[in-house]
Amino acid sequence: MLLAVCFTLATSLQLREAKRNNPIQSNNVFKLLLGEGRRLFAHEFYVMADVYFHSGYYPSIFDKQENQPAVMAAVRGESDNDEDTTNVDFFGAPKDWIDTFGWKFRLDQHTHLSNGEEREILPWLQLAADMDPQMVQTYTVAAFWLRTSLHNPKEAEAFLREGLRNNPDNCEILFELGRLYNEDYHDANRARNVWLAALRYWRAQSDDAQKSVENKRLCDAILVDLAYLEENAGNWLQAIEYFKMAKPMSPNPDAIQKRIDEARQKLAEQPPAINTPPH
Amino acid sequence: MDAILRTENLCVEYRTHGLRLEITPALKELNLSVRAGEVFGFLGPNGAGKTTTINVLLGFIPPTSGTAYLFGIDVRQPIARQRIGYLPEMTYYYKFLTGEELLRFYAKIFGLPRLEADKRIDEVLKLVELEQARKHFIKTYSKGMQQRVGLAQALINDPDLLILDEPTSGLDPLGRMKVREIIQRLKNEGKTVFFSSHELGEVETVCDRVAIIDQGGLKAVGRVSDLVARHGTNLEKAFLDIIGYQPQSTP
Amino acid sequence: MNTIWALAGVVIKELYRRKDFYVLFVLTAVITIAAGMVHFFNDPQIVNYLKAVCVLLISISALIITIVMAARQLPAERESRTIFPLLAKPVTRAQVILGKFFGCWLASGIALLFFYFFFAVVIGTHEQSWPILNYLQSFWLQWAMLGVVTAMVLLGSVIFTAPSSNVTICFIVIVGILLLGRHLNVVALHHSEPLRGVIYTIYFLIPHLEWFDVRDRLTYNWPLAPWMDCMLATLYAAAYAGLFLLLTWLGFRRKSL
Numbered sequence: 001m002l003l004a005v006c007f008t009l010a011t012s013l014q015l016r017e018a019k020r021n022n023p024i025q026s027n028n029v030f031k032l033l034l035g036e037g038r039r040l041f042a043h044e045f046y047v048m049a050d051v052y053f054h055s056g057y058y059p060s061i062f063d064k065q066e067n068q069p070a071v072m073a074a075v076r077g078e079s080d081n082d083e084d085t086t087n088v089d090f091f092g093a094p095k096d097w098i099d100t101f102g103w104k105f106r107l108d109q110h111t112h113l114s115n116g117e118e119r120e121i122l123p124w125l126q127l128a129a130d131m132d133p134q135m136v137q138t139y140t141v142a143a144f145w146l147r148t149s150l151h152n153p154k155e156a157e158a159f160l161r162e163g164l165r166n167n168p169d170n171c172e173i174l175f176e177l178g179r180l181y182n183e184d185y186h187d188a189n190r191a192r193n194v195w196l197a198a199l200r201y202w203r204a205q206s207d208d209a210q211k212s213v214e215n216k217r218l219c220d221a222i223l224v225d226l227a228y229l230e231e232n233a234g235n236w237l238q239a240i241e242y243f244k245m246a247k248p249m250s251p252n253p254d255a256i257q258k259r260i261d262e263a264r265q266k267l268a269e270q271p272p273a274i275n276t277p278p279h
Numbered sequence: 280m281d282a283i284l285r286t287e288n289l290c291v292e293y294r295t296h297g298l299r300l301e302i303t304p305a306l307k308e309l310n311l312s313v314r315a316g317e318v319f320g321f322l323g324p325n326g327a328g329k330t331t332t333i334n335v336l337l338g339f340i341p342p343t344s345g346t347a348y349l350f351g352i353d354v355r356q357p358i359a360r361q362r363i364g365y366l367p368e369m370t371y372y373y374k375f376l377t378g379e380e381l382l383r384f385y386a387k388i389f390g391l392p393r394l395e396a397d398k399r400i401d402e403v404l405k406l407v408e409l410e411q412a413r414k415h416f417i418k419t420y421s422k423g424m425q426q427r428v429g430l431a432q433a434l435i436n437d438p439d440l441l442i443l444d445e446p447t448s449g450l451d452p453l454g455r456m457k458v459r460e461i462i463q464r465l466k467n468e469g470k471t472v473f474f475s476s477h478e479l480g481e482v483e484t485v486c487d488r489v490a491i492i493d494q495g496g497l498k499a500v501g502r503v504s505d506l507v508a509r510h511g512t513n514l515e516k517a518f519l520d521i522i523g524y525q526p527q528s529t530p
Numbered sequence: 531m532n533t534i535w536a537l538a539g540v541v542i543k544e545l546y547r548r549k550d551f552y553v554l555f556v557l558t559a560v561i562t563i564a565a566g567m568v569h570f571f572n573d574p575q576i577v578n579y580l581k582a583v584c585v586l587l588i589s590i591s592a593l594i595i596t597i598v599m600a601a602r603q604l605p606a607e608r609e610s611r612t613i614f615p616l617l618a619k620p621v622t623r624a625q626v627i628l629g630k631f632f633g634c635w636l637a638s639g640i641a642l643l644f645f646y647f648f649f650a651v652v653i654g655t656h657e658q659s660w661p662i663l664n665y666l667q668s669f670w671l672q673w674a675m676l677g678v679v680t681a682m683v684l685l686g687s688v689i690f691t692a693p694s695s696n697v698t699i700c701f702i703v704i705v706g707i708l709l710l711g712r713h714l715n716v717v718a719l720h721h722s723e724p725l726r727g728v729i730y731t732i733y734f735l736i737p738h739l740e741w742f743d744v745r746d747r748l749t750y751n752w753p754l755a756p757w758m759d760c761m762l763a764t765l766y767a768a769a770y771a772g773l774f775l776l777l778t779w780l781g782f783r784r785k786s787l
Contacts, residue, residue: 002586002590003557003561006561006564006565006583007561009565010561010564010565010568052578052579052750055750055751055752056746056749056750056752060713062713062716062717063713063716095715095716096715098712098715098733098734098738099712099715101741101759101762101763102712102738102740102741104741104755104756104759105671105741105742105743105744105747105755105759105763106746107746107747107750107752119571119573119575119576120576120577120578120579122570122571122573122576123568123570123576123579124579126570126571142571146571150573152571152573155571155572155573159571337614337617337618338617338618339614339617339618339787340786340787357620357621357622358620359620360618360619360620361620363618365614365615365618367611367614367615367618369611371610371611371612372612372615373540373544373612374610375543375544375547375548376540376543380543384536384539384540385615385619387532387533387535387536387539388532388533388536388616388619388620388621389619389620390532429615432615433615442618
């Protein structure tokens with residue numbers, strides 16, 4: 001199976017390139033070969049990206065199931081066993097001498113890739129996207145690392161646009177694209193347009209979809225970033241409107257209210273001629 | 280003269296586990312003795328126990344009871360086989376080796392030093408006329424060539440006792456003649472040869488003594504001329520008489 | 531010892547005269563080189579995925595070569611009747627087993643060396659670094675593991691009649707140990723007696739081959755494992771290999787040819 005997957009991946013490059021040049025083509029070779037089973041592979045590749053991000057220090061399904069209480073205790077700092085604290089993070093204390101000796105050869109420190117090493121997760125994200133083009137988080141996560149740690153906004157933009165082609169009107173991808181325009185290209189107008197488009201598509205979703213916690217967080221993020229954008233441009237009234245829209249969605253409404261108050265104060269300090277009416 | 284090969288009340292029983300345990304006697308209190316320097320023929324119809332006897336002598340199977348000795352050493356000791364050469368009936372060797380590599384391998388097992396092994400390999404290859412094919416893989420050898428390389432490996436350690444199981448099996452008349460010549464030559468060198476064969480004509484020609492075995496038991500042993508004088512006009516008639524073969528009368 | 535090394539030499543010759551090794555090596559090389567030619571996001575510095583692919587292929591190929599070669603030894607000797615001229619020499623059955631074991635183990639080590647050399651060259655050209663000690667440690671531990679595997683498969687060849695059955699069963703057992711061996715104690719906790727006792731017994735009896743699988747250390751550029759622990763692991767592997775060889779001898783000496 002591994003050989004079949006590798007061979008298929010090796011031959012998929014031309015298809016990807018062709019698709020890039022001719023976006024009308026929508027044949028996915030993995031869909032042809034694997035059917036819906038490709039989504040399983042996509043999920044596994046996405047998990048592999050996380051494994052690589054942790055430099056291989058990652059729990060198996062047995063460790064997750066067994067040590068969830070221990071993991072949470074470690075997070076809260078309530079771990080009792082000081083001797084093997086390196087292992088308590090994901091895995092719990094060793095249970096016997098075999099387990100203890102086995103740890104001599106296994107990766108035993110919880111680390112994250114940094115200083116450009118995050119590039120190592122990218123192949124798995126790309127493979128995940130190839131396997132399941134509708135898996136949106138592969139595009140947003142890859143774009144995030146490409147533009148922040150790897151300083152490669154062009155590739156990030158290209159990957160996000162590929163994600164948009166496969167997932168038209170997707171709010172998350174649009175949001176990430178807006179952040180790229182704002183933070184990397186410093187193009188406030190493009191960022192504003194993209195975020196407004198994201199907000200439009202978000203509002204076009206069903207009521208039930210809008211009520212989910214993740215969706216509300218996304219809307220909150222879009223509105224807050226729009227508000228900051230308007231703040232930076234000196235459009236205080238517009239910024240206040242965005243903050244007001246974000247407040248019911250936010251998990252931290254007090255902080256939002258504080259920003260509204262600050263913006264109102266800034267607005268009050270400004271001469272009347274500078275204030276532009278909200279749109 | 281001490282016997283180089285000796286069996287004392289040798290018994291072998293094969294046990295087969297079917298619906299009930301079945302015991303098949305393959306050898307029944309076999310007493311054999313082969314003297315140094317003689318060519319000894321071991322005859323018998325199919326299933327008589329010839330191969331079983333050879334298997335016991337070579338340590339392939341343990342006897343159920345009784346003992347067998349080579350050079351006075353119990354056959355169950357590996358050292359008993361240090362001075363023997365064995366040519367099996369079916370000659371199969373490692374097909375991925377060349378003839379020379381095979382002989383070098385067996386020379387190493389006998390502990391021959393490198394120089395001595397090289398000399399010995401040249402000698403035996405010349406004897407069996409395989410010098411031209413020494414670098415060829417055994418999988419390319421014909422049946423006759425495989426038999427000859429088998430003979431070569433049996434002679435690699437310059438053995439004092441040669442045990443041959445159907446040495447001319449599958450050979451053309453020329454090949455059979457060459458094997459007879461080699462056996463005669465070994466006899467002239469004072470070696471002992473113990474071989475089983477169905478080719479009674481050959482046995483009559485080269486053997487000093489023969490033993491005839493049937494249904495696991497020793498029926499006759501002695502000089503060929505004595506057996507022929509006692510039982511028939513030639514060895515074949517003597518053989519048939521000894522094993523009790525009665526021809527069916529025609530109506 | 532001459533006899534054992536002579537037998538081992540024949541096994542090694544068999545390895546490089548059969549096609550198995552070359553086929554697997556070429557397959558590994560082709561897949562690795564093809565994977566290496568891909569540039570994700572036009573970044574030529576991405577290399578860990580290539581290491582992962584290559585070491586995985588090396589592990590699989592080494593296991594296949596070792597298992598298939600070891601499974602073939604004793605049955606092929608019996609089937610082709612080469613065992614008879616062999617045992618007609620002053621050779622004991624124990625020497626035959628030891629000779630086959632050392633031959634298979636050395637042959638698998640030679641194959642592994644070639645694979646690791648290829649790995650070092652390919653990854654070195656990408657990374658521009660050659661952590662030789664890391665490669666050596668990984669090679670040594672993997673080779674020690676293959677010693678246990680060889681002995682286990684030789685034992686299987688005495689128990690199972692057909693080499694194909696031996697190969698299949700041993701492959702399943704070995705892959706099972708590699709993937710699940712270290713988790714059996716956790717699995718046992720989720721069951722009640724007597725199943726818990728059975729799983730625990732299996733957990734403590736099986737050779738923990740996963741100790742020797744340090745692919746992750748190579749892939750993620752972790753530092754070396756302590757050498758003292760490597761030595762202890764090697765002794766552990768030697769003990770298990772010795773036990774399997776002893777059981778093989780006990781089975782083989784009673785077996786009819």
